[in-house]
Each structure stands twice: as structure tokens, then as C-alpha cells.
Amino acid sequence: MRFLRHFIGLILAMTLWAPATGAPLDAYGGLPSIQQIEISPDGTRLAVVMSEGETRVIGIKTLPDGPMQAFGVGDVKIRDLDWVGSDDLIITTSRTGTIPGVISARDEHHMAYRLNLVTRDVKPLLSGSLSRSTTGSRMRDANTNMGASLNTLAGSPEVRMLNGKPTLFLRGITFPDRYGVLTIFEMDMKTNRPQLVEAGTVDTRGIVLGPDGKAFARSEYDDKTGRWTLRLRKGAAWIVSRSVEARNDRPYTLGLGRTGDSVIVAEPHETGTRFYEVTHEGWGAPLEIVDADNMVRDPATRLLIGHYALVGDESRYTFFDPADQAAWNAVRAAFKGDRVRRASWSYDRRKIVVLVDSVTEGPAYALVDVSTRQAMWLGGRYQRLAPEDIAPVKPVRFKAADGLSLTGYLHTPYGREARNLPLVVFPHGGPASRDTPGFDWWAQAMASRGYAVLQVNFRGSDGFGWDHLRAGFGEWGRKMQTDLSDGVRHLAAEGVIDPKRVCIVGASYGGYAALAGAALDTGVYRCAASVAGLSDLRRFVNWSKDRNGLSAFRYWTRFMGAEENRDRVLAEISPASHIEKISIPVLLVHGRDDTVVPLEQSQLMADALKKAGKPHELVVQKGEDHWLSRGDTRIQTLNAVVTFLETHNPPR
Structure with missing residues (x-):
């Protein structure tokens, strides 16, 4: 090495x-x-x-x-680290649970702690009472009526230099009128107490701080009407910069622009996301930024200095x-x-x-x-x-049955010729996400056991332009599914894999795709393993609507092709509704602390398989969330999946 x-x-x-x-x-x-x-x-x-x-x-x-x-x-599940100067480290952690008397549903709650390297003390942040703000009479008056403040974060910590010293800002939640609202705090590093900077309204989704540490821009979204609004502060007033109806693809703020009097707004468009640098003077033409995945900012001022994108298979940074x-x-x-x-x-x-x-x-x-x-x-x-433990990865390109060009990545076992191999199809989650050519611990592990592993950026995947994303609308269980099996047929035609030795494994949406491979796109796979996957889409969209609101409901139903929650299409593409078509073994793995796809989805599938006498196994993981954040349950998942594969699709 x-x-x-x-x-x-x-x-x-x-x-x-x-x-x-x-x-x-x-x-x-x-x-x-x-x-x-x-x-x-x-x-x-x-x-x-x-x-x-x-x-x-x-x-x-x-x-x-x-x-x-x-x-x-x-x-402890550590999610992030942020320095405040060279002696204080902010540690962001998360845990699954409820907030008694406030939030009854289980959720993943993030908290911040301060580690001082001089005293070696660790103290929780946002755990004490509010201090009076010095940012203006409006906020000083409001401070007395904010109600309780949660000790959980509503966004990532932000550190910037103000008046020559590093200053920490935290996004939290307060309850001025019994409803939680996004609130910005400045932390007093001497007293460890928060000072109120800005509190939004019940519709506030984002607050951007200016170079002086005061709120400069605020975005709002009405979940019922689908109206998105951007406001810019001018003196003591908030002036509407733009207000549009955006029931599905709403704009969102991305922090300060290249100057301290501008904010970056990303606005979805038919040709892809457009990025605007908005000031009090207006929006102007979009910036020459194409399909950026992240903005690159000056670490001290937080001003925009560039952007990052994965272009094809290449990580590309562009600086101004x-x-x-x-x-x-x-x-x-x-x-x-x-x-x-x-x-x-x-x-x-x-x-x-x-x-x-x-x-x-x-x-x-x-x-x-x-x-x-x-x-x-x-x-x-x-x-x-x-x-010798790292499997080679190469890009693959092929056409779906309807002619759509698709890409993906193929892992092959180290030291073996890529001929007539057993295959694991490994679809990503999201579904509006993508696979990349980088190291993937799960795919590498399966390849190390003698399997070729195929990852397909099927239609509906993000990162390939609006047309590719839009091609997935209404295609759950349909062309999004056959894109995967078209990849199998492509590799079989190339002689790389044995089409009689193919299984499918996935997590989250990939878990749904695994179950759909068993129930909807039959005859392709010898076995299917679903980790935190969806099985009953009607129950899922209703659960998501109750939990996350109408915008989440609209997001899911657009991909699923449903008009409303009683639409028969939801049953048509639900694996749990087609148990009679399943003829292959099924493995289900799900964490009890999953707050994205409830455990109920795997339990429903297991109950239906059991009732029908179908071969299956259900592994319920105590203390695991949707992201496999714990090492012991990651290993448990991997062992269960590989044992399942080796039993029903031996690598040799």
C-alpha cells in the first residue's frame, strides 16, 4: 500500500x-x-x-x-464536525426518538455539542434558555415571546468570521404560537448560551445570513397551495422578490452569492436546474452553471467561489x-x-x-x-x-428496450475473467439519486465473493439532466424496473454474465426494485433481497402524507403515476399485491428505527409471503435507522445478504 x-x-x-x-x-x-x-x-x-x-x-x-x-x-452516531477557531470543535450527532409533548412520531433528531480542546469539556448546545439578541429592536421584542426552544438542530451549523472572530450560528426550532418555526441562533461561546438572530414563520423553509450575521434572505413554502416565495430584507421590512406556484419542483436557496448582497437560488426548469444570483435589483440571467451538485464557498466568508459536479464519471470543480x-x-x-x-x-x-x-x-x-x-x-x-480486495469497476453503456440510452457501473471479482459470471443487480435508492464510479462498500463486498455487480442509473435517476429524470415519472414498477433487466440482457449478450444466475439486491427504493423484480418483472432473477424497501405503495404514500405533508405526497405519486392515494395504479405496482406471481426466495431486512420507510412495509410483505407459503426470511434490526449507520447492523445486513446469495445463487 x-x-x-x-x-x-x-x-x-x-x-x-x-x-x-x-x-x-x-x-x-x-x-x-x-x-x-x-x-x-x-x-x-x-x-x-x-x-x-x-x-x-x-x-x-x-x-x-x-x-x-x-x-x-x-x-454515538456522528454526522458532522465544524471548527470554531482552533480550540472549539462542534460535533453534530443524531439519534432516533420522539420529543414528548411536541413530536409524537419517531424521527431522526440532530444535536450539537461543543468540545473545547483547552478544558476538554463537552457541552450540549441549544440546551439552555435564550439570551436577548443585539441584532435589532424587532428581534429583542420577539425574543420575549418565542416560547420554548428545542435542543435539536433544523439544519447544519454555520461558522463564519465576524469582526475578526469566528462566530457560530445554529438553526433550531422555537414555538412562538404553538407551532414550530425555523429559528437562527448565534452562540455566545463565553456563556454557551444562544442569542436569537431571526425567527421565521410556519411556512419558512430557509434563512440566509448576510456577511454581518443578520438574516438577509428568507424562503417560504405553503404546502397546501404549493406557492413558493423569496423575501429579501430591506431595512426592517421583508420585500417579496419572487412568488411562484411550484407544487412539485419548487426553487430553493443555496446561501450567499459571490457578493454579500446576493443570494443563490436554484430553480428547476425543463432544461435542468437553473442557478440565479438574486439581489434587490432583480434576478437577471441564470449563471453559467450546469447540473451542479454542490456550491463551493469561501470557508471564512461563506461567499460563493465555485461549484462542483460529477460530469459523466469525472468529479469536476469549477472556480470563478x-x-x-x-x-x-x-x-x-x-x-x-x-x-x-x-x-x-x-x-x-x-x-x-x-x-x-x-x-x-x-x-x-x-x-x-x-x-x-x-x-x-x-x-x-x-x-x-x-x-487484492478491491474489485475493478468499469462504466457500462447500453440501450433500454425503448431505445433510451442508459449508463451504469460493473464490478467484477478481482483476478477473474469477466466471462459467464453470476450477477447481482444492485439498484440505488432515491429513486432520484445516482450511482457513481467510486468505492461502494456493499458492491465491493459482493464482488469479493465471486459475483459481478451491476449498478444502473435507470430513468428517473438524478445527475443526467432533466429529460432523464422526467423519463422516470410514472415508471415505478414499469420502465424503471425493466431498465434493470435490460442491463442484465445486455451483459448476457456480451457474454459477461450467466443469465441463469442472476439475483437482485437493493435498499430503500432499491429494496422496492428488488421486490418488484420478484413480483412484477418475473423470470429474470433467482432470488431477491430487499433492505428497508417498499412493498405496499398506497400505505406508504398515505403514511408519508400524514408525516411529511402534501408536497411529499405529490413527489411520490408523480414518480408512481398516481393521481390520488386511492388510485388503483398503486396496487398494480405494489409487490405485496402480487404475491401469487413470486416464485423465487425473498430476503427482507429492516431496522426498527427507520423513519424514512417504516418497518411496516417489510412486515406486510413478510406476512403476505408467509400466508401464501412462499420462501422468505425477515430480519428485523434493533436500533438501526434507514441509512445503516451502525457498524454491527451493517455487518449483519451484509452477512445476511451474502449468505442468502450464496444459498440461492452460488458463485461457483
Whole structure:
């Protein structure tokens, strides 16, 4: 291995492991050895989230060769890290539960904690009473009538420099009129108490802070009427900049623009998403940004300096300043042949932590010093995997039965000729998401057991333009499904796979696709494994409507092709309604803490299969959410799926 530094070993005693017989499944399915690395604003420290089994540790490494401090956090689900200066680290965590007397439904709640490296104290944020704001008389008056504030976050923490010092802002929820509203707080780092900056209304969906730390823009959405509104602050008033009916594809704000008096708005359009830089002077022409996945911002000012997109199979950063572009191009050139993503950078943008995804060695972190033009390896994400444990991945292109051009990725077992292989079709979730050519722990694990693994960016996938996304509307269980089996037929015609040895495995929407492969697109697969998948679409859309409102209901029914929740099409494309057509074994895996697709969906399917005498297995996971956030249940899922595959579709 080329990874020169593995400082995680200083804390967890981990070493690179290269067994002659191949890595065990838990080397793929366990939590990554390194989950995240954030560099401090001054570039002198690294905060590293490390794990071994369910044990997580936050390590603070002083650069270049200083000691490592370790802070054990147990099995807490860490979602993000943010530095406030060089001595305070904000840790965002989440857990599943209810809020008694406020929110009865179980949900995934995010909370923020402050770790001070001087005192080594860890304190929860948004847990105390509100302090009076100093941002204006309106907010000072409102502060006395805000009611209780939840200790949960309603968005990511935001740190920016104000008056020469780092300042932390948190998005929370207050109850001025018994209804929860989005609220912005500034944290007083001396007292650890929040100060109210801005409270929205019941329809507020986003608040953008200006360079002075005051609210500059606010977006609102009426779930019943489908009307979206953007307001800009002018003095003490909020002026409507634009108001449109957007029942399905509503615009959304993306933070400040290139200047402090502008805000970026993304507006869905028939030709793809358009990005506008909006000021009090108006909207103007859209920016020359095509299919951007993320905005790139100055870490200190939060002003827009570029954007990121996955163009085809290539990760591409575009910067407005030629000097910034040249610096990034130099970073990219240092890792020729690998995919490179920016993980974090110092405020002067001269020290950059990058995640390098090697086609032969998997993903690893490196630290690049732009000033000295030197790079230092920090450690691999999956340190128990050797090069011979990494399956080769190549793009595939084919046409669906109706002529639509489709793309995807094929994993093949390391060291084996890609001929007459057993196949696992592995559709992604979403469905408005996409597969990428990077390292996928689940696909890699199945390939390591002798299977070819096909990931298809079927119609309805995001990231390929509006036409490709729109082609999926109304195609659940129909062409979105046959796009997958068209991929099977393509690989069979090429001689890559044995069409008699094909199974389908998926999670979330991919879990639905697995069940639909068994019940709707029959004759293609020998077995089907669904993780947190949907089986009864009518029950699901009604549950989602009650939980998330009309906009969520409209989103799902447009993809499903339904007009309303009693539409017969929902039964027509529900796997649970076609149990009699299932002739292959089915595996169902679902977490009790799933707040995206309820456990009921797998239980309904299992009950129907049992009643019909169909071969099946149901694995219910205690304490697991929709995203397989726990290492033990990730491993449990992987073991169950691979055992199921090897039983019903042996690799040899």
C-alpha cells in the first residue's frame, strides 16, 4: 500500500491488513476506519472521526508531527464536525426518538455539542434558555415571546468570521404560537448560551445570513397551495422578490452569492436546474452553471467561489477565480487517474484535506499544502482492505428496450475473467439519486465473493439532466424496473454474465426494485433481497402524507403515476399485491428505527409471503435507522445478504 501515514493507529492500534485469502465481510461492512477529517481554520490541527467496531473516537492531531489527543464518544452516531477557531470543535450527532409533548412520531433528531480542546469539556448546545439578541429592536421584542426552544438542530451549523472572530450560528426550532418555526441562533461561546438572530414563520423553509450575521434572505413554502416565495430584507421590512406556484419542483436557496448582497437560488426548469444570483435589483440571467451538485464557498466568508459536479464519471470543480482554478488543477494532477474530492480546507485555502478514491486501492485521505506543493497521506477509510480486495469497476453503456440510452457501473471479482459470471443487480435508492464510479462498500463486498455487480442509473435517476429524470415519472414498477433487466440482457449478450444466475439486491427504493423484480418483472432473477424497501405503495404514500405533508405526497405519486392515494395504479405496482406471481426466495431486512420507510412495509410483505407459503426470511434490526449507520447492523445486513446469495445463487 502507498499510504505512508496511518495516525489512526496511534489511538486504535489499527494496521493495514492483507490476508492471502481475501478480506472478511466485516472489513467491508464495518464502519470506516476513518469516517471524516476536518482541518482547523488556521491549518494547524486535524479533527478525525475514527472507529473500530461500534467504538468511535475523535482524534485531534497537531500538525505536522505533534501529539494526538483522543476523545472517546462510544457508539454515538456522528454526522458532522465544524471548527470554531482552533480550540472549539462542534460535533453534530443524531439519534432516533420522539420529543414528548411536541413530536409524537419517531424521527431522526440532530444535536450539537461543543468540545473545547483547552478544558476538554463537552457541552450540549441549544440546551439552555435564550439570551436577548443585539441584532435589532424587532428581534429583542420577539425574543420575549418565542416560547420554548428545542435542543435539536433544523439544519447544519454555520461558522463564519465576524469582526475578526469566528462566530457560530445554529438553526433550531422555537414555538412562538404553538407551532414550530425555523429559528437562527448565534452562540455566545463565553456563556454557551444562544442569542436569537431571526425567527421565521410556519411556512419558512430557509434563512440566509448576510456577511454581518443578520438574516438577509428568507424562503417560504405553503404546502397546501404549493406557492413558493423569496423575501429579501430591506431595512426592517421583508420585500417579496419572487412568488411562484411550484407544487412539485419548487426553487430553493443555496446561501450567499459571490457578493454579500446576493443570494443563490436554484430553480428547476425543463432544461435542468437553473442557478440565479438574486439581489434587490432583480434576478437577471441564470449563471453559467450546469447540473451542479454542490456550491463551493469561501470557508471564512461563506461567499460563493465555485461549484462542483460529477460530469459523466469525472468529479469536476469549477472556480470563478483563475488562481483558485489553477491551484485546484495542481491538486488534481497530483493524483492522476484517481477521483479526488475536497473534504475540508483552511481559511486561507492553502491546506486542503482531500479524499482520493483510487481504482486499485480504495478511498484514502491526504493533506495537500498548496504553498509548498507537497502532499502527505493520512490514512485509508477502509484500512483492512488490501489492493487484492478491491474489485475493478468499469462504466457500462447500453440501450433500454425503448431505445433510451442508459449508463451504469460493473464490478467484477478481482483476478477473474469477466466471462459467464453470476450477477447481482444492485439498484440505488432515491429513486432520484445516482450511482457513481467510486468505492461502494456493499458492491465491493459482493464482488469479493465471486459475483459481478451491476449498478444502473435507470430513468428517473438524478445527475443526467432533466429529460432523464422526467423519463422516470410514472415508471415505478414499469420502465424503471425493466431498465434493470435490460442491463442484465445486455451483459448476457456480451457474454459477461450467466443469465441463469442472476439475483437482485437493493435498499430503500432499491429494496422496492428488488421486490418488484420478484413480483412484477418475473423470470429474470433467482432470488431477491430487499433492505428497508417498499412493498405496499398506497400505505406508504398515505403514511408519508400524514408525516411529511402534501408536497411529499405529490413527489411520490408523480414518480408512481398516481393521481390520488386511492388510485388503483398503486396496487398494480405494489409487490405485496402480487404475491401469487413470486416464485423465487425473498430476503427482507429492516431496522426498527427507520423513519424514512417504516418497518411496516417489510412486515406486510413478510406476512403476505408467509400466508401464501412462499420462501422468505425477515430480519428485523434493533436500533438501526434507514441509512445503516451502525457498524454491527451493517455487518449483519451484509452477512445476511451474502449468505442468502450464496444459498440461492452460488458463485461457483
